[in-house]
Amino acid sequence: MSGGLRLNFLDNEEDDRSSSDEGKGGEGRGGRSLHLLGPEDESCTFSIRDEGDLLVLKKQKDHERQFEIGTADKAPLLMGEGESVFDPKDIVCDDNRFLGRGAAGTVVKAIHAPTKTPLAVKIIKVLGHDHGRRRQLRADLGLFKNTAADCAFIVRCYAAYWEKASQSIHLVLEMMDAGSLHDLRISAEDKKMPEPELAIALFQILEGLKFLHIRKIVHRDIKPHNVLLNSEGAVKLADFGVAKLETNTAGYCDTFTGTQLYMSPERIVGEDYGTGADIWSLGLMVYELAAGKHPFPPISSVPVLFDILIHRPEPRLDPNEGFSPELCDFVAKCLVRDPSKRASAVQLQAHPFLIREAPPMASQVDFARWIRQQMQRASSAKAPPR
Numbered sequence: 001m002s003g004g005l006r007l008n009f010l011d012n013e014e015d016d017r018s019s020s021d022e023g024k025g026g027e028g029r030g031g032r033s034l035h036l037l038g039p040e041d042e043s044c045t046f047s048i049r050d051e052g053d054l055l056v057l058k059k060q061k062d063h064e065r066q067f068e069i070g071t072a073d074k075a076p077l078l079m080g081e082g083e084s085v086f087d088p089k090d091i092v093c094d095d096n097r098f099l100g101r102g103a104a105g106t107v108v109k110a111i112h113a114p115t116k117t118p119l120a121v122k123i124i125k126v127l128g129h130d131h132g133r134r135r136q137l138r139a140d141l142g143l144f145k146n147t148a149a150d151c152a153f154i155v156r157c158y159a160a161y162w163e164k165a166s167q168s169i170h171l172v173l174e175m176m177d178a179g180s181l182h183d184l185r186i187s188a189e190d191k192k193m194p195e196p197e198l199a200i201a202l203f204q205i206l207e208g209l210k211f212l213h214i215r216k217i218v219h220r221d222i223k224p225h226n227v228l229l230n231s232e233g234a235v236k237l238a239d240f241g242v243a244k245l246e247t248n249t250a251g252y253c254d255t256f257t258g259t260q261l262y263m264s265p266e267r268i269v270g271e272d273y274g275t276g277a278d279i280w281s282l283g284l285m286v287y288e289l290a291a292g293k294h295p296f297p298p299i300s301s302v303p304v305l306f307d308i309l310i311h312r313p314e315p316r317l318d319p320n321e322g323f324s325p326e327l328c329d330f331v332a333k334c335l336v337r338d339p340s341k342r343a344s345a346v347q348l349q350a351h352p353f354l355i356r357e358a359p360p361m362a363s364q365v366d367f368a369r370w371i372r373q374q375m376q377r378a379s380s381a382k383a384p385p386r
Contacts, residue, residue, distance in 0.1 A: 085158040085159060086112050086119075086158045086159045086172060087159075088159055088161035088170070088172075090112055090113045090114055091110055091111075091112060091113075091119065091121065091159065091161075091170070091172055092110060092111050092112075092113050093108050093109075093110040093121050093170075094108060094109045094110060094111075095108055097109040099120055099179075100180075100225075105122060105123045105124040105125055105168070106122075106123050107120055107121065107122045107123070107173075108120070108121050108123065109121075109175075110172065112158075118175040118177075119158065119172055119173065119174070119175055120172075120173045120174070120175050120176070121170050121171065121172055121173065122170070122171040122173060122239075123163075123166070123168050123169070123170055124168055124169045124170075124171070125166075125167065125168045141157075141160045141169075141171075143217075144157055145157040145160065147211075147212070147215070147217065150211075151207075151208060151211040151212075152207075152234075152236075153204050153205070153207040153208035153211065153235070153236050153237060154208050154211070154212075154236055154237045154238075155173055155174050155176060155228055155236045155237065155238040155239075156173065156174040157171055157172065157173055157174075158172045158173065158174070159171075159172040160172065173238075174236075175230075176228035176229055176230045176234075176236065176238070177230050177231050177375075178228075178229040178230050178231050178371050178372075178374075178375055179228065179229065179375075179378075180224060180225050180226070180227060180228050180229070180238075181193070181201065181224040181225075181227040181228075181229070181235075181285070181289060182223075182224035182225045183378065184229065184371065184374045185224060185288075185289055185292070186378075187374040187375070187377045187378040187381070188374060188377075189377075190292060191292040191293075192289070192290060192291065192292040193289040193290060194370075195290070195323075195324060195327055195353075195357055196357050196363065196366075196367075197367055197370050198286070198289055198290060198327075198357075199353060199354050199356075199357030200233075200235075200357070200363055200364065200367045201227070201229070201235045201367075202286065202348075202353075202354060203349065203354055204234070204235035204236070205227055205235060205237065205282070206345050206348055206349045206354075207349075208236065208237040209222075209237070209275075209278055209279075209282070209345040210345040210346055210349065212237075212275075212278075213275040213278070213344065213345050216274075216275070217275075218273070218274060218275055218277060218278055219237060219278050219281075220277070220278070221239055221259055221262075221281075222237075222262060222278050222281035222282050222285060223259065223261075223262045223281060223284075223285055224285055224288060224289065226238045226239045227285075229371055230371075231368065231371055231372050231375065232368050233364050233365070233367045233368030233371060260302065260305060261284070261294060261296060261299065261305070262280075262281040262284050262285065263277070263280075263281070263305075263309075264276065264277040264280035264281065264309075264339065265280070265309040265310055265337050266339055268302070268305060268306055268309050268310075269306070269310065273339070274339070275344070275345070276339035276340070276342045276344075277339065278345075279334050279339075279342045279343065279344070279345070279348070280334060280335060280336075280339070280342065282334055282348075283315075283331050283333075283334025283335040284315070284334075284335070286327075286330065286331055286334065287315055287317060287331050287335070290317060290323060290327060290331075291317065291323075295315035296308055296315070309337075310337075314332075314335040314336065314337055315331070315335055316328065316331065316332055316335070317331050317332075324353070324356075326351070326352045326353035326356055326357075327353050329351070329352070329353070330348065330351050330353040330354075333347075333348065333351065334348070
């Protein structure tokens with residue numbers, strides 16, 4: 001084509017429908033058309049199909065042409081409403097400062113260079129070059145980022161990008177300087193979380209779950225490692241949507257993992273599941289934080305876990321072992337094999353355990369002080385002897 005071409009995106013419903021009928025439109029760029037404007041005899045309209053690193057333009061009633069995109073070292077994965085808050089090129093990772101390691105990737109410290117904002121970057125390795133899978137990942141990331149931005153009890157996602165050199169997805173996340181509930185429990189003197197502090201944390205966790213569940217969104221991976229805290233006493237759900245993302249990339253759910261220890265019975269047997277699956281996981285997590293150990297013995301295979309979940313009595317805390325009756329009842333309301341009989345997040349927020357223990361503002365201040373004490377204990381334990 002010749003003569004001063006320019007590009008227009010057309011939000012044309014008729015174009016969307018025709019593209020959809022061809023089984024190729026309505027994806028990637030939102031099903032829009034691309035119109036190349038030039039001399040009248042050369043103007044034409046293309047439908048758009050996003051194929052990962054290729055932008056496929058199909059001229060109506062003509063052959064396809066492919067144009068390479070995403071050739072930058074860091075290609076943004078979020079567009080439109082889910083667009084990144086930070087430009088990926090401004091994110092500087094410190095690959096030698098690990099915040100955590102998991103089955104599907106690592107978390108490292110980072111900084112937003114222009115503002116010096118401390119960040120955490122989760123790096124998820126992507127196997128294969130399935131463009132359809134990467135398109136789905138982009139949709140999952142958009143949902144994750146937009147939902148987290150609307151809730152103060154979910155760790156915020158500032159950006160997501162594809163790094164060509166490492167063939168991995170990078171999630172740029174809010175820094176939570178106190179680590180996870182797992183970290184704090186391990187740091188505690190008796191490896192347990194006191195009931196007053198547990199109640200304050202639970203109140204905030206349930207705020208996050210309530211936000212998701214009202215919107216019919218299942219977190220899918222509630223466990224102590226995925227609840228993060230900061231030194232000011234804030235408690236937030238992490239990795240919302242990332243459990244699905246990791247499954248779609250590394251496929252690690254095909255093997256037995258620690259995450260499966262928190263799965264509900266209906267998930268283990270392959271049944272449909274809803275928000276009640278998160279409540280079961282919450283109950284196991286509360287049991288573990290209060291008792292200092294997971295309710296199940298060491299498990300190395302799915303069949304063993306299946307037997308425990310389906311044939312053994314549901315786990316219970318015992319008031320005779322020093323737990324309050326209210327806490328024991330809270331756990332019992334969560335760990336019910338029939339998901340239709342489990343309490344909801346809204347119901348649990350009104351539970352006597354939270355009403356008795358959880359926060360006026362003074363308690364929140366005490367909670368932040370307790371968190372800082374555990375951080376200091378953990379730091380002292382890591383310090384080399386003099």
